[in-house]
């Protein structure tokens with residue numbers, strides 16, 4: 001339909017592509033920062049049938065960059081509101097909004113096959129990997145994307161033609177060794193992580209045995225004496241937990257908490273002189289002295305209420321060595337409440353008031369409270385507690401604003417970056433739809449004003465990938481009437497080779513273990529939306545992944561419980577790789593009598609275990625580094641101060 005409204009789009013795209021788009025069915029997953037921009041783009045470009053899916057509701061903090069939302073829409077479904085806002089931009093297209101999680105079982109492979117193309121506008125690895133797998137299984141082209149501050153990336157993915165999202169392992173999110181967090185912090189982030197995970201958990205979380213983390217640390221070979229001290233400290237938390245929950249504590253609970261964590265616990269740590277031989281020991285804090293503005297330091301030269309900015313040296317008795325630091329420079333915008341540098345006394349007052357507010361919430365029935373960057377009480381508490389701890393350890397303090405950013409793992413979202421990436425997604429989507437495969441590129445938006453965009457030709461699939469090298473097929477069945485054997489025999493047909501069968505990481509059968517063969521898929525918890533992997537025992541043929549879907553609505557009630565694919569899948573021979581051959585799962589552990597779900601052995605299918613052995617290629621590493629990202633091979637790799645974690 002040619003209207004004045006679409007005249008420009010038609011002129012740019014040409015009549016053929018314009019007509020093709022009018023009949024294109026597209027799935028857009030995510031209606032956040034990238035998703036809102038992208039929806040506007042594909043509506044104006046004229047993608048005829050758009051399904052827009054998002055699980056979330058609109059938050060006030062989304063309004064600065066998600067321009068399809070207004071103040072009145074806060075708390076409404078993102079998908080619904082975005083669809084309503086964008087639909088009037090082009091009356092020739094249709095938008096179907098879905099307020100749902102893309103991982104729900106009704107969005108199975110058959111459902112994905114109903115689309116010509118899928119566009120991801122997601123913010124987490126788990127959902128991205130899920131959509132990647134579904135698109136590989138459904139053979140539907142996918143455009144993957146992401147932004148982090150000024151950086152962005154668009155990646156077109158198509159089974160057998162390009163690398164898939166899982167062909168290259170992603171960097172592991174950074175974790176810190178337990179002892180750094182619990183007794184020897186040296187950076188503000190260590191104190192922030194301590195407050196938001198450990199301290200909040202101990203005081204306001206579930207009353208659980210804190211020992212398991214320490215057992216682990218002990219196994220990892222961390223300092224045994226230190227762990228014994230940390231264990232004692234954990235038991236002592238019981239008393240303060242009770243005080244926080246008792247209406248009779250009359251406000252004394254905050255002081256009690258303070259005394260325990262900033263005085264007693266620190267004194268206990270100081271006893272371990274070995275620990276402080278090569279490190280600056282912490283200084284216990286005195287509640288009353290700080291409150292009165294007269295904290296007592298070693299030479300008692302200064303008793304001002306002054307923010308400590310980390311240059312302090314403490315002696316082995318835990319006393320600060322005389323000179324107090326100068327007041328930290330206030331930034332120009334310091335009048336903004338959150339960006340003001342807090343003095344030691346400010347931090348103490350904030351600690352007391354936020355502890356009281358959180359205690360009141362526990363007493364009025366909230367069972368547990370965990371850190372949430374948008375929950376003022378918890379943010380105040382984490383700001384104050386981490387700054388007090390930093391003070392004790394001679395580490396620079398942070399403003400409430402900085403703590404929010406660091407504790408919330410926030411990388412500032414920039415509307416312009418999202419807009420550029422959303423434009424690039426459409427360009428790659430057009431290449432995919434036109435099948436101009438030689439024009440496809442991975443596009444990087446980078447922080448280089450002279451070369452803001454770089455393009456990389458696509459890599460071929462990784463032969464050892466556990467996701468896109470599988471041969472996928474669909475099985476329509478009634479899982480309550482179909483047995484494991486029906487599926488395996490049905491799919492293999494005449495082919496009598498020896499196989500093992502997995503659902504995700506669970507082994508369901510192998511050549512020497514057939515106890516589950518007569519069990520129904522339902523009883524094995526293999527239901528709609530899941531996959532059965534049929535793995536060749538000799539490692540000669542690629543794995544067959546069977547996607548489980550339901551029978552069609554018009555299937556006769558007394559008809560066969562399953563409809564096999566036609567033709568049956570015939571996987572290719574495995575490509576030779578230079579990787580070590582896959583080892584078979586340990587046999588002895590596979591023998592089980594009538595296992596139920598909990599009893600089924602969790603072992604990765606061969607192909608998947610191979611995948612775990614793949615390390616990132618040098619090119620990938622360089623590419624990541626050019627983008628300002630650091631790839632962690634090992635969770636314990638040390639990171640520089642200025643590195644922000646993303647998953």
Ligand SMILES: Nc1ncnc2c1ncn2[C@@H]1O[C@H](COP(=O)(O)OP(=O)(O)OP(=O)(O)O)[C@@H](O)[C@H]1O
Pocket residue numbers: 029030031032033034035053054055056061062078100101102103121122123124127413
């Ligand atoms: N499994 C999922 N199913 C459906 N939608 C998802 C899923 N996971 C994430 N999303 C959606 O993807 C969108 C990602 O958008 P974005 O990165 O802008 O995040 P946001 O939540 O809007 O903003 P912020 O995280 O910065 O507060 C969000 O709207 C989120 O609800």
Ligand SMILES: [Zn+2]
Pocket residue numbers: 163164165166167168461462465466467468469
């Ligand atoms: Zn892959």
